Amino acid sequence: MTARHWSDPITPAEITEVASLVLGDGRIGEHPRFWGIAVEESLARALADGQGRPVRLVVMNPDAHAAWEVTGWTSGIDRAASLLAWTPVDAKRPGVSSDEARMVAQAARNSPVLKEALAKRGIVDTSLVWVDPESITGFEPEDLADRRLSWGTVWHRESIDDNGYARPVAGLVPIIDLETLEIVRLEDHGVIPMASETGRYASGTWGPDRTVAPLEITQPEGPGFTVEGHEVRWQNWSFRIGFTHREGLVLHDVAYHDGDAVRPVLDRAAINEMYVPYLDSDPTAYRKNFFDWGEYGAGPLTASLELGCDCLGEIRYFDAHYIDGFGEARTITNGICMHEEDDSILWKHVNTRTGDSEVRRQRRLVISFFATVANYDYGFYWSLYQDGAIELEVKLTGILSVSGIADGAEPAYGRMVAPNVQAPTHQHYFAVRLDTAVDGPLNRLVEVHAESEEDETLNPYGNAVRMVSTTIASEREAARANDPARAVHWRIESTEHTNRYGDATSFRLVMPNTTRLFARPGSVVERKAPFVAKHVWATAYDPAERFIAGDYPNQAPLGEEGITAWQRADRPLDGARLVVWPVLGVHHYVRPEDWPVMPLQRIGFRMEPDGFFDRNPALDVPPSNPAHCSPTSHATHGHAQHDAHAAHGHAHHEHGMH
Template identity: 80%
Template sequence: MTSRIWSDPLTPTEIDEITALVRADARIGERPRFWGIAVEEGLARALAPGQGRPVRLVVMNPDAHAAWEVTGWTSGTDRDAVLSGWADVDAKRPGVSSDEARAIAQAARNHPLIVEALAKRGIHDTSLVWVDPESITGFEPEDLADRRLSWGTVWYRESVDDNGYARPVAGLVPILDLETLDVIRIEDHGVIPMASESGNYRSGTWGPDREVAPLEITQPQGPGFDVDGHRVTWQNWSFNIGFTHREGLVLHDISYRDGDVDRSVMRRASINEMYVPYLDSDPTAYRKNFFDWGEYGAGPLTASLELGCDCLGEIRYFDAHVLDGNGEAMTISNGICLHEEDHSILWKHVNTRTGEADVRRSRRLVISFFATVANYDYGFYWSLYQDGNIELEIKLTGILSVSGIDDGKMPSFGRMVSPNVQAPTHQHYFAIRLDTAVDGPLNRLVEVHAEVEEDDELNPWGNAVKMVSETISSEKDAARMADASRALHWRIENTENTNRFGESTAYRLSVLNTTRLFAKPGSIVARKAPFVGKHLWATAYDASERFIAGEYPNQAPLEAEGITAWQQADRPLDGAELVVWPIVGVHHYPKPEEWPIMPAHKIGLRLEPDGFFVRNPSLDVPPSEEAACHAPTGANGHDGHDHDGHAHVQHGSDDPHAHHHDHH
C-alpha cells in the first residue's frame, strides 16, 4: 500500500480492510450496523509514513443490544491490517447513520399505527410520506430509557417531485425503536389542516426566471495554488486537507511563509459540533434539538459538488470517503472544493497632493464543503488571505423546519410562512475546534478589552482609552463571553517568541456572531449542550478529548460529559499546547422571505495576525493589470478614465482634503 501522510483522509481501501476484519468476528451478529471510522490522530502524528495508521470505528449488533468501539491498524509497507481491541459502548449511544435512518423511515411509514393516523388526515398513499427520525436525547420516555430510540417528524408530498418539507403532518409524533425498526407508540395531538399552498422552489414555479447578464470568471494562466496529494500551497500559505466522519473537512498544519521561514499558525481547524435547539413548546416541535455532528455525522452528510454551481473559476475538487451504516466504504465525489476568489480591496491610498493612487486587490483561497441535514443545508468556507488573515464563513440555507398550525391561529413562538405552516424560532450553534500553534507549539490565551482611563492626570481631556489584557491562566477560568460593547477580543500568543517591539507574537480571534440560549436554566435544552452558554472555551490538548459534546452524545446523560467535564481538571493554559473552542451562533427568528427556500445567511469568525509580522505582510502583492480593471462600459465606451486606463485625479494643492470638480 502507498505510504500516506498521517492527516490524509482515509481511503476506501483502508476502510474496507478494517471492516473486513470486523465482519469476521461472530459477536457482531447477522445484521451489524456501523457508525464512523477515523484515524487516531494523537498517535498517528508521531508515526513515520508507511507504518499503517491507527484507527477506531463503532459497530453495533442490534439483535443483541450491543455495541463496541473497535481499534486497529491499516496496512503499511511491511504489515497487514490488524485489529487491536474491542471496547464495550452503551448500545443506545452511537450516532445514527443515514442507512439506519432510511431503514426506520421505510418501516415506520408502513406501520399500522402510522397508516391509521394518516388515514384520519385523508392520507392513504404512504409512498408520498416521509418520516424523519430525530434525536431524542433528554426526552426518552422513562419506561423506554434502556432502548435505542428516536422520534419522528412526518411529512407529506402531493407528488413525487413535491417539496415534502413544506407539508408537515401536524400533531403526529411516532416514538421509534431503531434496533427493532418498530413504532413503539404514537402521540396524536389532533388533526390540523394540511398546507394548502405549494412549497416548490424549482425554476419556473413562481413565474418566469428573470434575465441575468453573464458573469464569467477566468484564470487564463490557471490557478495560483499547487496541490501535492492533500498538501496545498498558495501565495505564502501551506496546509493539509483532511476529512473525518464526525467533522467533515479538517485543515491541518497551517503555516505562513515569512521571508525564508514557514511560521506555524494552526495545528488543526475544524467544525467540531453543531447544536440546533428549537424554542417552541408546540407538541410536534418541543423535542427538536440536535447535535447534527455527534448524533449523525458531518462526513456522511457531506454533499457532492458534482452537480450545481457551488464554486466558480479554476477549481480543484477532492473526493471524500466515509464508512456507511452497512459497513461499506462510500465515496462522496467532489466533496471538498478548493478555489481562488477576488475579494475587493486589499489596501488603497490616494495621494491627493501628487495625484498618485495605489491600490491592491484582495484575493483569497477558499476551502469549502456543504452538508445537507434533512431540510437544512450548511456551507462551511475557510478562507486564507494574502495579509495573513483567516476567516471561517458559515452559510445557512435550505428549507426551514416547520410545523402545522390550525386555521385562524397565529404562532406564539415563531412566524407564519405559508397558510397553515409556521416556522418556529430556533438557534444554530457551531462549536469550532482550533488546535493553535501560533509561531510554535506553546501558546497562551489572553482576553483584551477597552476601558476609559479614569486617572485625570493621564486623561485630562477625557478621551484616553486603554486596552486591558488578562491572561487566562487555567481551564476553570477559560469559559468566556464576547462583548462588542467593550471592544473585546482574544489574543492567542506565543509564550516564547516576541516581535521587534517586545510583544509576544500573536493572532487575534474575533467571534463575529454570537447569541445566548433563550431557554430556562435546568431545561433539557440547556442541560444537553452546556457549552453554548459561553462564547469561547479553552483546554490543554489531550488526544482523548476530541469532541466538545463528548465522544457519544446520542442519548447521553445530560451535562455529564464534554468540555464542562474536562475543565474540572483545571490544567494550566499559559504555555500549553492550546485548544481553543469558539462558539459561533445565530438566533433565527424566521422571515416570510425565507420561504419556501432560504437565501444564504452568513455568520462566522476571524483570525488576524496581531504582532505576528513586523509590518503589513501584503506589501509584496503586485498591482493588477490596468486592462483588467478599466474595461470600457456604456454605449459610448466612456467610463471616467483616460484611454491609457488611468483614473482622473486632480492635484496640485497642498491641501490633502481639497476637492476639485471638473465642469464640462
Template identity: 70%
Template sequence: MNSHVPIERLDAPASRTRHALDPLTPAEIESVIALVRADGRIGVTPRFWGIALDEDVARHLPADASRPVRLVVMNPLAHAAWEVTGWTATAADAARLHSWTPVDAKRPGVSSEEARAVGRAVRADAGVLAALAARGITDAAQVWVDPESITGFEPEGLTERRLSWATLWYVENPEDNGYSRPIPGLVPIVDLETLEVVKIEDHGVTPIPPEIGNYGSGAWGPDREVSALDIVQPNGPGFEIDGHRVSWQNWTFRIGFTHREGLVLHDIAYTDAGKTRSVLRRASINEMYVPYLDPDPTAYRKNFFDWGEYGAGPLTSSLELGCDCLGEIRYFDAHALNGDGEVFTIKNAICLHEEDDSVLWRHVNGRTRNSEVRRSRKLVISAFATVANYDYGFYWTLHQDGAVELEVKLTGILSVSGIDDGHTAHHGRMVAPNVQAPIHQHYFGVRLDTAIDGEINRLVEVYAESEPDDSLNPWGNACRMVETPILDEANGGRRADPSRALHWRVESESTDNRFGDRTAYRLSIGDTTNLFVKPGSIVERKAPFVAKHLWATPYDPAERFIAGEFPNQAPLEAEGVTAWQAANRSLDGAKLVLWPVLGVHHYPRPEEWPIMPVARIGLRLEPDGFFDRNPSLDVPAGVPVSHCAHHGDGKCDC
C-alpha cells in the first residue's frame, strides 16, 4: 500500500454537539447497562445481545438530549430473556429504565462471548474427545470450534432449548488456515444456557484433509513484482466532516452504526441550485441470509441469518491494519456491547474516502474536433464484517451525477466439508484433496427509507415491451415503457427481470420537474438469484423474504427488520416483511420503506481456494427526472498531467 496520509490525520474531528441520530457513545451505553445489572431478575451470570438507539423517537429530540434505547438481556440459569427500554444519561439527567418485555429465551442472537464458551464446552466434553481420538486427534487445543445457529433444524426432544451446533476444524499450528481442514462427520450439539453437549452426531470417520491451505505472503512461492501506485490529494480531501455529518460536492448525510446492521446512513440529501433536496431518510444492510444447498451431514444445517442471529455491529472489522482504503482517508470508530455487557471499541470501523471513477462524461465535436471531458470521482463510505470464515465489504457510493450505489464485496474463505477418498462432490466442487466446497447462496436484505423530495413517495414498476398498437408501430420497431403503480402491499413483493429492462421508480408526491413529471429516482437491481430448494423445505420456510427481489411497506417504527425482530430459533412461519404484507396496507402516498433483496448464487471455483478473490453484487439508485438536466455540468475540467500529454487536446480520459 502507498499513501502519503499521515496516521494522525485519520481521525474524524469531533462535533461541538452530539446529534440525536449519532451512534451511541460508550458512556451512554454504560449508563443504561449499570441499571440493568442492578436488577435482580437477570441473575448472577447475565448475557447481553446488543443495545440500539430507538431512532424513531430519537429523530425528534434536540441535540445532546437523553436518548431512548432498547437492549436484550438474558438470564441463562432461569431460561429467561427480556427486551429492556430506557434512556441514556446526560450531563443534566441520570439514566433511567422504562420497561422490561419478556422475550422467548431461545430467540435472542448469539454473541462472540457465547460462541467462545461453546468452543470451551465442546473441547472439554468426554464424548467429543473420544470421537476426536478415533480420528487421530489427541490434543483438543488443535481443534477450532465454530458454533452455528440451528434455526429450523433442532433435534427432536430438544426444541425448547436454546441450542447451537458446532463445526470442527483441525489446526496443527496457530498460524495455519484452520478453515482448510474440516473434521468431517462429527457434529456436537450444545445447550447455550447450560453449556452442555447434549447430543453428538458421528457420521463416521473420513480422512482429515492433508493441505494446510495457508494464504499469507510467500506461502505459494515468491511474491510477484508490483510497481508502486500512489493516491495523492495534495490539497486534502474534498469532503468536510462535523462529528458524524459529512458534506461532499453537493451531498450531505450522517453516518450511523447499530448492533444489528452495522454501518447505517441517515438523511442523504443533494443540494441543487441552492436548495437542499432529500433523497433517502435511511439506508442500511438490514439482514444477511446464507443457505447452504448440500445434504452433507456437516453442511445441511448451515442456514444463517448472520445479522439477526449474530449482529453486524460486533462482527465489524477494524480497518486500521489493512489496505482497505487508500488516499485521504477519514475513519470513524464504532462502539458495541459484547455478550458480557461490556462496551468495546472497533477502531477505524468505517472508512470515508474519495476515489477516481474514470470518465464522468465526454464528447468530441466531429466538425471542430473540440473535445470536452470530465473525470468522475466518487465518495465511498465502507465497512467490513468478518463472519467466521467469510468477509463481507459494504460500500455505499455517492456520485457527482446524483446517483447512489451499494456494492457488496464477498471474500474470505469458503466454508467447506470433508469428503472421503474417491467420492464425488455432487452438490459442490472439489477445491483441495478431501475438501469440497458446497453450493450455497448469500442474500442481502437492504433497507431503504425513501424520501425523494419529501417523505411521501410512490412506487412505480417500469418495464419495456414492443408497442402492441400497429397504428403506432408501422415499422415494427416501436418500444414503449409500461408503468404500473404499486399501490398496496398485496402487490408489494416484486421480482427483477433484466430481460424486460425492468426497474422501479420512486416518485415524489409533492414535487414536479419542468416537464410536469413527478421528480423521481430509479432503483435497479442487477444480477440476482432465486432460491433453488424444494417447496415447503425448511430453508424456504425459514426465509420466505428471499422469494422476491423487492418488497415495499409503509413506514412503521415497529417493523425494523426484514426477517423479523428475533429470527434465531424462530418458528418456521412468516415473520418480518412477509408477515406484514398480510395487512395489505396502502402504499399510495405513504412514507415508503423499500427492502431490496440481493442474491448471490455461489457455485464455488477451485480458483477461490484457499482464499476467495472478491465477488460483487449491488444495486443502483439514479435520478430519473429528479433534475431538469445533467446535474454534473458544473464539474470542472481536469488539469492535464505529463503522462496525458500525448492526447494532444490536453484532456485526460484515463
C-alpha cells in the first residue's frame, strides 16, 4: 500500500475501488451517470499517511430521476474500501459531465425535430453539426421545471476539420431532457444566413507565417525546485499540489521558511467558481450564463500541456485524475505544469555619487493548468516570488461564443467579428477561495483606504493623507467592493503575532480594476450569482461551506445558497479561521482582433507581505552573473560617468532632485 498524504490528488486506484462498490449497488439502475469524486479534506487532514481517505461522489439513476451523494473510504493499511452512506440529492442538480454532454449532442443530432429545422437552413448532413448542452438554471420552462434540463447551442461545420464555433446556426434553441436525452421543445426564431467566411485559425490559413527568431530557455544545472511526491520546495517556499474534480489545481499548506521558522501563509488556495454571463437579449444568447465549475467541473476540462508550446524551460509536470460520467477513472497526462521564469528586475539602485550599482533579477515559480470549456480556454497561473509575494494570473483565450445576425443588421449588444457573425458583450467572473493562515490559524481581515487629512492645522499644505484601517468584525460586514480611486486594499493579519514595530504580521491583498455586473437587479443573471456584486468576501471556516455558489448550483433556486446565505449567521471574523473569497471580473466588449481565435486577456490579484518581515526579504538574492552584475564591475564606468556629469549631478542634489 503506497502511503498518500491527505492532500494528494485522488488516484485512479482510489477512484476505481470506490466506483466499483457504487456500481455494484442495485439502486443506481441500468444506466448510471457519475459527476465527481473528491477527498473529504476536513476529515482527511487529521489522518496519518496510508490510512485510507474519506471521499464523497455523486451518482445518478436517470431512469428513476434519482441522485445521491455517496460517502465512503478508500482502502488503507488496515482497511478495505467501503461505502458509508447514500444521501439523496435533488435529481435535477448534479453537474453535467463531458460524457453526458456527448450523449446529449449525439441524441440531438439524431432528433427528427432538429433535422427538420436544420434542413430549412440547407443543412442535411447532421454529422457536421455540433450541439453544446448549456446550463439552463433560472430559465427552466415552468411546465418542465421538474425535469433535469439543458438547452443547446447549435453549430455547423463545412468539413470535419472546420471551426464549428465560427458558424452558429442562429435562431435554433433545443430544450433537452438530460435524463431521457430527447428534445422536449425546439424554439425556432427564423432562418438567418450562415457565416460566409471561414473561421479557421490553423497555421497558414490567413497567409504565410512570419519569421520568428528562436528563443531558447535553458537551466544547465537543472531547476531550482525540489519535488517529493506532491510536496514542492523552492526559494524559501514550500507547498503541496492537489487537484479536485470541481476546482482543478489546488495549492495546500503554502508556507515561507524564514530562517529556522516555517511560517504558514495559506492553508489552501484554488479557483472555486467561474461565472460567465452574456449581456445580450438575442434569443440564442440571453440564456448564456454558466457556472463552469459548479455546473461542469474544472477537473475533467483540464487540458494536457505540451513542452515547448504551453510551458518552456525545465518543466515538472503532474498528471491529474478524475472520474468520468460512467464511473471510470481517467488520467490527464501533464495536467499541471510547474517551472521557473525570469521576471525582470527584483530590486535595483544606482549610486550616482560613487558609480556603484546593485541589481538583482527576479525569478518566480509558476504552477499552472489550463481548462477548455467548449469554445473558451482559461489558463490559471499561481506564481511565488523571491520577495515573499503570491500572485494569481488568469489568462483568457480560445474562441468567442458568437451568434448569427441578419444581413445588414447591426448588433445592439455586441460587435461584428465576421459577415453574419456577432459576438455579444459578456463577462467572466473568477471566484477564488483562500483559506488563510498568516503566521498561524487565527487571522482577521482589515480594509485599508486613503483619505485626505481634513484638519487644516494638521495639514497646512494640503498634502497630508491618512491610510484608514477598518477591521471587518463579522460576516455581515465582509462583502467588500474594490475602489482603486481610494487606494483600497485589504490586509490579512495574524491575531497572534506582531513584528518588531508592534504591528500584526500580515499579507496585503491587492486587486486590479475589476468589473461590476451590469445586468438589471432582479434579473436571472443577477440573482443566480449574487456573489459577483462584491469583489472580496470573507467567512469563518466551516467544512460544509465548500463552494461560493453552493454545493449543487445546477438548476438551484436562485440566490438562496452559497456565500450570501452563509453570511446571515454573522459569525465573528476577528481571530477566526478565516476564508477570504476574492472575485475577479473581466468585462469583455469584444474587438474584431479577438476573432477567429482570441489573443490573451489577463486579470489577477497579488498577495504581498505587509509587515510579515522586518525588511526586504530578498536582500540575500545573489547577482544573476557575478562576473557582470557585481558592484565592482561597474566601478570604472560608473566613476567616469560620475566625473563627466559632476556639475549636473550636484545641481540636482541642491534642488532636492535625488
